[in-house]
Amino acid sequence: MTVRTVRRPWDVLTGALAVAAAMLLGVTPAALAGSAQRAVAPAARPVPLRVATYNIHAGAGEDGVLDLARTAGAIRALDADVVGLQEVDVHWDARSGFADEARELARRVGMRVFFAPIYDLPPATEGAPHRRFGVAVLTRLPILDAANHEITRLSTQLPDSVPAPAPGFAEVTLDVRGTRAHVYCTHLDFRPDPSVRAAQVRDMLAVLGAERGPSVLVGDLNAEPGAPELALLWRELTDADAAGGGTYPASDPVRRIDLVTVSPQVTVRVAHHVATTASDHRPVVADLLIDRGR
Secondary structure (H helix, E strand, O other), rough: OOOOOOOOOHHHHHHHHHHHHHHHHOHHHHHHHEEEEEEEOOOOOOOEEEEEEEEOHEOOOOOOOOOHHHHHHHHHHHHOOOEEEEEEEEEHHHHOOEEEEHHHHHHHHHEEEEEEEEEOOOOOOOOOOOEEEEEEEEOOEEEEEEEEEEEEOOOOOOOOOOOOOEEEEEEEEEEEEOEEEEEEEEEEEOOOOHHHHHHHHHHHHHHHHOOOOEEEEEEEEOOOOOOOOHHHHHHHHOOOOOOOOOOEEEOOOOEEEEEEEEOOEEEEEEEEOOOOOOOOOOOOEEEEEEEOOO
């Protein structure tokens, strides 16, 4: 399609007067034209970013067998620039062989890692590392900044616990081909009572509201998108795979609780879940375009 610009008569007169005035001031017509071009230059093209979320079940498949090589293979197959992981053990207990799963998976897939513990407990034996469990972000992009934010939690480790602020809401600021973007990874409360999840949504939105620019929130929300406790989330973010299928349990998913969500500065090109039983959840991957701004 050819686009033709039609100039109005008074635009021609105004342009001629501007050129004459510029010449009197010693500004050449070429320089004037260059300034005009810069003034109306379009916004830079958005940059692509592939994002995924994956609850890895501490490295155990749906068969209950611990196999980090299998987990790493499933992550590698996503071919994502950044992957948010949930249920990550770091020297946690015997179920994962007291391994540092965050570092081990990063090494196996050749990516950088930021680990944000939800729990940081004393070691099982004297001299051993602290026992930690939480979420992690793997990325092949430069990490400019990272933070482990607190949100409301109901501890699974303390008897008679009450909802209180606790860490485990990860944020990484990435250099996405010259553009800064914030990626958040979360794991919301699993219990039937939705009140803690509702508080967590409010807390997460407060964290996101403190930053400007493109943002992506991924995670295991332990609630389907239509759940009342998630309603506030959709005032600020968009579900990247709104027409997608279930993600849990992996072999025959009936619930869609693993989500990629984006802020208004991010466009979703395509998103889908991936059929694998390397965990009891299926991963979700989304191809996005990040707005560079003007």
